[in-house]
Amino acid sequence: MSRTLLSVLLAFAIAAPCTAHASLTPEQARAREIYSKLIAYDTSAGHGQVPVMAGYLAQQFRDAGFPESDIHLLPLGETASLVVRLRGNGSGGKPILLMAHMDVVAADPKDWQRDPFTLIEENGYFFGRGTSDVKDGVATLSATLLRMKAEGFVPTRDLVIVFTGDEETEMATTQDLVNKHRDLLDAEYALNADGGGGTLEEDGKARTYSIQTAEKTYADFELTVHNPGGHSSWPRADNAIYELADALKKVQAYRFPTQWNDTTLAEFAAEGAVAPGEVGAAMRAFAKNPRDTAAADVLARTPAHVGRISTTCVATMLRGGHGKNALPQSATANINCRIFPGVAIAQVQKTLQDVVGKGVEVTTIDHPTASDASPLRPDLMEAVTRAVHTIHPGVQIVPNQASGASDGLYFRAAGIPTYGVAGMFSKESDAFAHGLNERVPVQGFYDALDYWYVLLKDLAGH
Numbered sequence: 001m002s003r004t005l006l007s008v009l010l011a012f013a014i015a016a017p018c019t020a021h022a023s024l025t026p027e028q029a030r031a032r033e034i035y036s037k038l039i040a041y042d043t044s045a046g047h048g049q050v051p052v053m054a055g056y057l058a059q060q061f062r063d064a065g066f067p068e069s070d071i072h073l074l075p076l077g078e079t080a081s082l083v084v085r086l087r088g089n090g091s092g093g094k095p096i097l098l099m100a101h102m103d104v105v106a107a108d109p110k111d112w113q114r115d116p117f118t119l120i121e122e123n124g125y126f127f128g129r130g131t132s133d134v135k136d137g138v139a140t141l142s143a144t145l146l147r148m149k150a151e152g153f154v155p156t157r158d159l160v161i162v163f164t165g166d167e168e169t170e171m172a173t174t175q176d177l178v179n180k181h182r183d184l185l186d187a188e189y190a191l192n193a194d195g196g197g198g199t200l201e202e203d204g205k206a207r208t209y210s211i212q213t214a215e216k217t218y219a220d221f222e223l224t225v226h227n228p229g230g231h232s233s234w235p236r237a238d239n240a241i242y243e244l245a246d247a248l249k250k251v252q253a254y255r256f257p258t259q260w261n262d263t264t265l266a267e268f269a270a271e272g273a274v275a276p277g278e279v280g281a282a283m284r285a286f287a288k289n290p291r292d293t294a295a296a297d298v299l300a301r302t303p304a305h306v307g308r309i310s311t312t313c314v315a316t317m318l319r320g321g322h323g324k325n326a327l328p329q330s331a332t333a334n335i336n337c338r339i340f341p342g343v344a345i346a347q348v349q350k351t352l353q354d355v356v357g358k359g360v361e362v363t364t365i366d367h368p369t370a371s372d373a374s375p376l377r378p379d380l381m382e383a384v385t386r387a388v389h390t391i392h393p394g395v396q397i398v399p400n401q402a403s404g405a406s407d408g409l410y411f412r413a414a415g416i417p418t419y420g421v422a423g424m425f426s427k428e429s430d431a432f433a434h435g436l437n438e439r440v441p442v443q444g445f446y447d448a449l450d451y452w453y454v455l456l457k458d459l460a461g462h
């Protein structure tokens with residue numbers, strides 16, 4: 001083999017791993033590199049890797065020239081949060097927070113087709129735990145601020161990255177930030193990469209984009225009936241199990257009042273325009289007049305929609321009695337509630353107490369936090385629309401109220417309006433967050449990178 005040929009072959013061998021990404025811009029390559037580093041940390045609960053990953057990110061910001069005083073790595077137990085500030089000149093008003101979480105749901109490599117902790121690009125997808133929930137958000141937000149810094153861009157207001165460390169489990173880092181580091185969070189509102197986003201049809205055409213503006217509050221209550229009990233051969237008229245059963249029938253029969261906010265009406269108007277049949281008609285009627293009780297009745301009968309127009313409470317677990325031959329001394333049922341934004345937890349407890357009557361004890365389990373819906377700010381809605389339309393021109397933008405809860409709950413409860421405005425578009429059939437073989441479309445990742453840059457320049461540019 002000639003020396004020239006050998007060197008040509010060597011050069012090719014060295015260059016080969018890069019050829020797959022040869023068409024990436026420097027910004028895309030940098031974002032991909034960060035993404036790939038992030039996926040490699042197993043940041044599921046109990047592995048202590050969140051602070052290590054946060055340390056890696058902090059170093060990227062340090063290397064890019066962010067002063068130490070604007071980088072806050074805040075450990076909490078085995079996890080941590082990271083707050084990084086890109087200073088603005090203040091002419092545009094109060095800061096904007098940019099949120100995502102660094103932790104992921106556990107993934108057992110034995111169950112996956114590919115290593116969950118290696119970013120694998122295959123057939124137009126990025127595979128790996130956290131590729132969609134939500135290390136894509138962590139990577140694109142970080143890369144965007146690093147790019148702005150490198151370009152010497154001075155925003156009109158501070159842009160503040162707030163990455164939490166246990167969104168999937170305790171949300172203790174979020175509560176710690178809100179309770180103990182409020183000075184770092186002083187902001188007009190927060191944009192959350194872990195909410196909202198676009199839906200693609202199966203043929204890849206953009207269907208809709210949703211902005212998440214509200215989340216229902218999760219709360220559990222226990223109904224308990226106590227009784228002196230006794231020997232089952234001497235049954236008495238009162239009985240803890242019978243009385244609990246009576247109370248549960250009352251909860252079953254009770255329907256919480258119909259409620260709505262800006263998001264409810266906007267959502268039903270948009271969905272009703274395409275939804276078929278009786279339910280579609282009810283959505284359109286409700287959007288026009290939420291006091292239309294016939295429309296509300298149709299929606300309340302539909303499991304997928306009842307929770308969108310009211311608080312819901314439903315029995316989920318039972319325990320009672322202590323022996324087959326003993327009268328029960330107590331009987332308890334768990335009632336799981338999804339509370340409409342803006343309704344206090346104590347209010348729901350009181351309603352349940354009124355429904356079941358005095359003989360039944362109603363207690364709140366754990367420490368649920370209620371939050372209100374964030375107002376649909378026209379300036380933000382318009383900026384998000386412009387940014388989304390640079391990727392998918394003309395796609396409809398729809399506000400959305402989530403039935404679950406994320407970090408945004410605590411921010412909203414602390415008075416910081418929070419908007420889930422992820423830049424990712426994906427197909428419903430590609431939704432594997434929390435599951436096996438989590439993935440996102442490669443194009444969606446790079447589009448989201450462009451989207452954040454356009455959106456933040458719009459909201460904090462000159």
Ligand SMILES: [Zn+2]
Binds near residue numbers: 194
């Ligand atoms: Zn998430």
